[in-house]
Amino acid sequence: NAGVMQNPRHLVRRRGQEARLRCSPMKGHSHVYWYRQLPEEGLKFMVYLQKENIIDESGMPKERFSAEFPKEGPSILRIQQVVRGDSAAYFCASSQNPGIETQYFGPGTRLLVL
Amino acid sequence: AQKITQTQPGMFVQEKEAVTLDCTYDTSDPSYGLFWYKQPSSGEMIFLIYQGSYDQQNATEGRYSLNFQKARKSANLVISASQLGDSAMYFCAMREGAGSYQLTFGKGTKLSVIP
Numbered sequence: 001n002a003g004v005m006q007n008p009r010h011l012v013r014r015r016g017q018e019a020r021l022r023c024s025p026m027k028g029h030s031h032v033y034w035y036r037q038l039p040e041e042g043l044k045f046m047v048y049l050q051k052e053n054i055i056d057e058s059g060m061p062k063e064r065f066s067a068e069f070p071k072e073g074p075s076i077l078r079i080q081q082v083v084r085g086d087s088a089a090y091f092c093a094s095s096q097n098p099g100i101e102t103q104y105f106g107p108g109t110r111l112l113v114l
Numbered sequence: 115a116q117k118i119t120q121t122q123p124g125m126f127v128q129e130k131e132a133v134t135l136d137c138t139y140d141t142s143d144p145s146y147g148l149f150w151y152k153q154p155s156s157g158e159m160i161f162l163i164y165q166g167s168y169d170q171q172n173a174t175e176g177r178y179s180l181n182f183q184k185a186r187k188s189a190n191l192v193i194s195a196s197q198l199g200d201s202a203m204y205f206c207a208m209r210e211g212a213g214s215y216q217l218t219f220g221k222g223t224k225l226s227v228i229p
Contacts (some may be wrong), residue, residue, distance in 0.1 A: 033215065042205050042219030043119075043159070056216070091159060098215035102149065105159035 004029075004094050004106035005074075012112045019079040019086070025094030027059045032075045033103060037089040048098070049075055078101060082113045118206050118220035127196045134181070135191040135223045137206030145212040148189040149187050150180065153222070162204075165189055175193065186216040193225075201227045 005024040013019050025032050030051055035043040036059075045059040049069035057067065064082075069075040079086055089110050093103035119138045127133035139148065150162040165173045165180045173180040181190040193200055203224050207217040 031215070035215075035217070035219075036219070040221070042207075042221050043217070045216045048215055059216075089157065093159075093217075095215070098213070102161055102164055103215075103217060104161060105151070107156075107158040110157070 003113040004104055006092050006106035006109050010110045013082050014114050016081050018081050019111055021077040021090050026104055029094035029096050030070050031095045031098050033093045034077050035091045045071045062105030084113045087113045117218045118205055118208055120220035120223050125223055127227055129227055129229050130195055133196055134193045135204050137189045139187050139208050140145040140224045141210050143211045145210040150191045152206045196227045198227050
């Protein structure tokens, strides 16, 4: 019974490069949520996706950030032209039904921008 | 105003003792859910316990219980018989509104269990 999978666990990028973070939800879960945790802070909601649809991206920065959850394969959070302020832990969570059930989190991806 | 407030940045507890981690919340919606997550030093977020706003009884899960005081808008986590492995960051979170999915987190409390 695999939980939420995220890879890579750690990612180092230089300023201006692209970062791609992957998330495979728990088996049977079709709802994916991305959160960002800055140092010494709680998690902050970024985006909610279902298969092939972005439902709510109200927490996403307007520029450089995008997310997708294709019909096949993992959900991807993409950060273009990374800056030092993007350094954070990015968590993916999944649930079977939104608004009813608990969200289960993956182990997170720690992004470090040099 | 902060939606979730955790006033204790750090707490110490002796092994085998009980400890209470505070959480207060702010919402005008009658339907909401409250969650506690544990984040050990390895970094993953582990779900501990859930309390719905309409639940009549306080939630319990093993050594974890939630002291839900609706009128005071507090949802404190009680850990009984602390173990060294309980040392971690603990986050309180709220899902606000029926059908909502966004979790709003507090800033966390760092619990250290002393042998």
